[in-house]
Amino acid sequence: MPQLTLLSAEYKHWLDGRVIPIVIALLPNFGNTEKEKGGETIMGPLAILVCFSCPILVLGLLAFLNKTLRKPILRQREFNARGIRGPPYKFLFGNAREIQKMKTAAAAKPMSNLSHEIRTRLEPHLATWTEAYGKNFVFWMGPEPILVVTEPELVKVVGNDAEKVYQKLESEGYIKKLFGDGLVTSRGEKWAKMRKLVNHAFQGDSLKSMVPAMVASTQVMLQRWEDHVGEEIEVFEEFSLFTAEVISRTAFGSSYFQGKLVFEGITKLLHLATKNAFNIQIPGFKVYKSKDEIEAEKLEQQIRDVIIAMVTKREEMVTNGDLDSCGSDFLGLLVKARYEDDESKRISVDDVVDECKTFYLTGHETCNILLTWAMLLLSIHTDWQEEARKEVMTHFGSRTPDADGIMKLKTVRN
Structure with missing residues (x-):
């Protein structure tokens, strides 16, 4: 019968506002790893390892259960107390x-x-739960x-949110690889700076300058x-190829072919x-990367390399400090x-x-x-199709459309 060594220790771990005492007792003497010396028992390496790893494992398990079981249950009770229902939380x-x-x-x-009523096909869970729980409900990812x-x-x-109560979630995983810290995912001052910068690309004059590239892609x-x-x-x-080509031409201009690689x-x-x-990741249990995650990292790096190469080429085009x-x-x-004199705008x-x-x-x-949905609707409603065609032919005839003429198309624009 193996000798038993009684060890007692209290490990305090602050977990969601509570101190959890842990007592490790009756730790077996694995493989006689303890040695007697002067009447004292000295633990061997394996016993020491187990002694220190057990509390860590227990604390890890408690943290895991707190995140995946205790907190969701408490949150669901809070939502229910406020009259917000939804499908019940299922563990993990x-x-x-x-x-x-x-x-x-x-x-x-x-x-x-x-018809326009396609929500039940695209988002069946939202349609089902709206009917079951009302206009406002909660579900769990x-x-x-x-x-x-x-x-x-x-x-x-929520839209007005003057006090900034409703913040964007921190992006991670594939979303982080897709958007990085761009306008969609950034917050606060950085978002405001990037929003102001990007707005310049969509002002009237900028959009007008894009029309020739759009027309050229349409003709192709x-x-x-x-x-x-x-x-x-x-x-x-077809429209997927078309929009990719338009964006490549309007966003990257002379770097069009590299732009297609980015796309x-x-x-x-x-x-x-x-x-x-x-696919839900189990908190604390991510020990390896999946094939898709490895592929995503490679793609992220390839996209970055192509864009940086385009940036470098543009920077080399700058002559005598003329950024134009x-x-x-x-x-x-x-x-x-990138070369703004004002550091806050750089x-x-x-x-x-x-x-x-x-x-x-x-x-x-x-x-x-x-574009695809508009084409579908025009195919269904041939009267709209005829009216739109008549208006385009009236304004342009056989001429190539231009920005000023497009602004006069009431039926098409509406």
């Missing part, structure tokens, strides 16, 4: 698995009719609650379509982010901001990288979906 994964099942089931069914607010008055309160697409007259065309893919990398990274959107030679496109605007190369990625992500997906 929250409602992530339910959401995945709902989305898979919705996507497997063909659309019975074409892992141990973190997601509060959904659709009541107009409350949305207005239409010419490609002429080779498929009488055949079906996958317009979503390809971001597209792959976005695919990985979407694929892993509902950087160009007037979006990249040129960012490069100029940005770093990391800021340039993050804003370029953000420009692509926010511009490409939104425009692509908008």
